[in-house]
Amino acid sequence: MHRFGVAILSAVVGLYLLVGPARAGDGEVCAQVSASRKGIASDEIIAACTRIIDSRQATGRELAAAYRNRGMAWSERREPERAAADLKEALKLEPGRARQHVG
Secondary structure (H helix, E strand, O other): OHHHHHHHHHHHHHHHHOOOOOOOOHHHHHHHHOOOOOOOOHHHHHHHHHHHHHHOOOOHHHHHHHHHHHHHHHHHOOOHHHHHHHHHHHHHHOHHHHHHHOO
């Protein structure tokens, strides 16, 4: 039953993400993973980061941050496969950042 609820929630979030392009405040919401959060739910962070990624307007460091922050939000929701995929994509875009955290 729990998996069914998660599947429905994922479908609703997916449909929500298809509604439109990145919005003006998406950068601020997406960045809340690494900030104080200000009461923003992980679903909202995932949606904002996804709109940034899907807009194809973000590049380089900004795109890597969107993938990284969305990955952290997926991790918070205990969805390790999605988290790992996004964090891997962030590392592809910014491989030097991984070296900064090693050691």
